[in-house]
Amino acid sequence: MNYFLNLVIGGLTRGSIYALLALGYTMVYGIIELINFAHGEIYMIGAFTALIVALALSFLGLDGISILVIASLIAMVYSAAYGFTMEKIAYKPVRNSLRLSALISAIGMSLFLQNYVRLAQTSNFVPFPTLIPEMQFLQTLPVRINSAQVVILTTTAIVMVALTFLIKFTRIGKSMRAASQDKTMAMLLGVNVNRVISVTFVIGSATAALGGVLISSFTGQINFYIGFMAGIKAFVAAVLGGIGSIPGAVLGSFVLGLTESLGAGYISSDYEDVFAFAILIIILILKPSGLLGRPENKKV
Amino acid sequence: MLELKDVNTFYGSIQALKSVSMSVQKGEIITLIGANGAGKSTTLMTISGIVRPASGVVAFEGQDLGALEPDQIVATGICQVPEGRRIFPYLTVQENLDLGAYLRRDNAEIHKDLDYVFTLFPILSQRRHQAGGTLSGGEQQMLAISRALMARPRLLLLDEPSLGLAPLIVQQIFEILTQINRENGTTIFLVEQNAYMALRIAHRGYVMENGVIVLADAASALLENDEVKSAYLGV
Ligand SMILES: Nc1ncnc2c1ncn2[C@@H]1O[C@H](COP(=O)(O)OP(=O)(O)OP(=O)(O)O)[C@@H](O)[C@H]1O
Numbered sequence: 001m002n003y004f005l006n007l008v009i010g011g012l013t014r015g016s017i018y019a020l021l022a023l024g025y026t027m028v029y030g031i032i033e034l035i036n037f038a039h040g041e042i043y044m045i046g047a048f049t050a051l052i053v054a055l056a057l058s059f060l061g062l063d064g065i066s067i068l069v070i071a072s073l074i075a076m077v078y079s080a081a082y083g084f085t086m087e088k089i090a091y092k093p094v095r096n097s098l099r100l101s102a103l104i105s106a107i108g109m110s111l112f113l114q115n116y117v118r119l120a121q122t123s124n125f126v127p128f129p130t131l132i133p134e135m136q137f138l139q140t141l142p143v144r145i146n147s148a149q150v151v152i153l154t155t156t157a158i159v160m161v162a163l164t165f166l167i168k169f170t171r172i173g174k175s176m177r178a179a180s181q182d183k184t185m186a187m188l189l190g191v192n193v194n195r196v197i198s199v200t201f202v203i204g205s206a207t208a209a210l211g212g213v214l215i216s217s218f219t220g221q222i223n224f225y226i227g228f229m230a231g232i233k234a235f236v237a238a239v240l241g242g243i244g245s246i247p248g249a250v251l252g253s254f255v256l257g258l259t260e261s262l263g264a265g266y267i268s269s270d271y272e273d274v275f276a277f278a279i280l281i282i283i284l285i286l287k288p289s290g291l292l293g294r295p296e297n298k299k300v
Numbered sequence: 301m302l303e304l305k306d307v308n309t310f311y312g313s314i315q316a317l318k319s320v321s322m323s324v325q326k327g328e329i330i331t332l333i334g335a336n337g338a339g340k341s342t343t344l345m346t347i348s349g350i351v352r353p354a355s356g357v358v359a360f361e362g363q364d365l366g367a368l369e370p371d372q373i374v375a376t377g378i379c380q381v382p383e384g385r386r387i388f389p390y391l392t393v394q395e396n397l398d399l400g401a402y403l404r405r406d407n408a409e410i411h412k413d414l415d416y417v418f419t420l421f422p423i424l425s426q427r428r429h430q431a432g433g434t435l436s437g438g439e440q441q442m443l444a445i446s447r448a449l450m451a452r453p454r455l456l457l458l459d460e461p462s463l464g465l466a467p468l469i470v471q472q473i474f475e476i477l478t479q480i481n482r483e484n485g486t487t488i489f490l491v492e493q494n495a496y497m498a499l500r501i502a503h504r505g506y507v508m509e510n511g512v513i514v515l516a517d518a519a520s521a522l523l524e525n526d527e528v529k530s531a532y533l534g535v
């Protein structure tokens with residue numbers, strides 16, 4: 001039983017990180033029907049930014065949690081700026097061309113950012129400081145959960161609630177939903193769709209960066225390539241949940257995280273990635289539009 | 301109030317509007333009638349800035365709309381109810397109406413307008429929390445008009461509001477359009493294929509064929525015009 005619970009906690013932790021990343025895929029897809037292949041790179045850039053900020057701040061003698069908070073915020077702002085710029089230079093110019101052009105542009109952006117970080121930083125793994133202090137009381141719990149996992153789970157929960165509120169109740173949230181359903185109609189009511197798209201990239205990039213920072217302080221090392229596999233997994237999670245659907249992306253992420261964790265724990269950890277793609281295939285056979293996705297033809 | 305001068309609009313190499321000139325006076329209901337593919341929707345989309353004319357001028361209250369983005373055009377006081385209604389299917393009726401008031405900040409007045417559209421179309425207030433996509437065709441048309449009214453436009457553009465609706469509903473909607481025009485002084489630019497109904501409520505009318513304005517006259521005169529009668533009124 002305890003073993004099972006530990007695997008569940010591990011799965012939820014993974015799922016949280018996937019969710020922070022998958023949100024960006026699904027929101028961008030919902031609005032411009034583009035798979036932003038460079039999204040994983042935004043997550044990686046977030047982690048590197050936080051690393052640099054954290055190293056600088058540690059010279060000032062701040063404590064771990066303050067460093068983590070400041071480094072995360074700076075990483076989010078910096079990555080959001082990357083996401084914003086990326087949309088303007090790589091996607092907006094090809095928005096009305098073939099979808100393939102945008103896809104190629106996205107892949108190009110991904111390769112460019114990876115290699116840019118590789119050259120600007122290093123191609124080796126670099127250690128990422130453990131910024132989250134141990135919390136003593138966790139050791140008295142019957143299940144094994146460490147402080148980093150607690151921070152990841154609670155942060156993700158807060159982000160999800162805040163984002164749900166934003167999308168459901170605010171003016172910008174309503175305009176995002178409207179633009180994802182019918183851009184021309186949204187324009188005819190006075191919505192500045194270009195701005196809505198920019199805001200979508202900014203939010204998606206900021207949450208991805210947060211995911212990058214949190215997971216790095218959990219795993220303790222990063223390199224220029226971490227965004228690639230995480231990006232693919234989060235993309236799988238978004239498709240699994242129904243691409244374009246925000247609750248779907250979150251659900252898909254947790255399904256994926258739990259599948260991987262339980263599969264690795266009970267069957268074999270060598271096949272972790274196989275479980276991820278197996279669950280994707282199974283769900284897409286049973287429900288082609290994903291768990292919470294809308295049928296294709298409903299899109300107007 | 302609205303002035304189109306020598307407007308030419310293209311889709312690739314197809315010329316949809318050929319040297320179109322029209323004018324709309326404040327407080328009028330004008331109608332633009334024409335067969336399928338005549339260029340009626342293109343005219344409205346050109347006014348709204350969704351498609352850009354290759355040449356010519358669209359001016360609203362003396363302001364050239366050519367340099368404005370679609371959202372800025374809405375801000376000048378023009379709102380369009382497009383062909384096919386284009387209700388946001390996954391937003392509730394209330395949220396659809398909220399988007400109509402997207403550019404407004406005067407909350408108290410927005411509330412008044414909400415009450416007003418609910419008195420015009422009481423059914424919408426019952427459907428308030430239902431997804432827009434689940435409404436019937438007639439209800440969707442009522443919602444589309446109400447959503448545009450929530451912008452409190454000074455010029456309301458409507459593209460074939462009668463499309464696909466039962467005669468009784470069409471009757472009701474046209475009565476409400478005259479009511480809106482009378483009560484609020486909202487200027488109305490009505491595009492229709494249902495020429496008879498449109499000419500009955502309009503003050504003036506334009507007839508378009510293949511992107512060209514071929515007739516312009518008082519609505520009552522057009523109703524008596526032999527060409528119009530044979531081509532659009534089926535008599
Ligand atoms: N997006 C487009 N791309 C290419 N051609 C178009 C496009 N939209 C309209 N057209 C063409 O422009 C011409 C005018 O079309 P428009 O939709 O303005 O006609 P309409 O008078 O509104 O017709 P209907 O009564 O059928 O709605 C038509 O020949 C049409 O095929």
Ligand SMILES: [Mg+2]
Nearest residue numbers: 340341342383
């Ligand atoms: Mg039309």
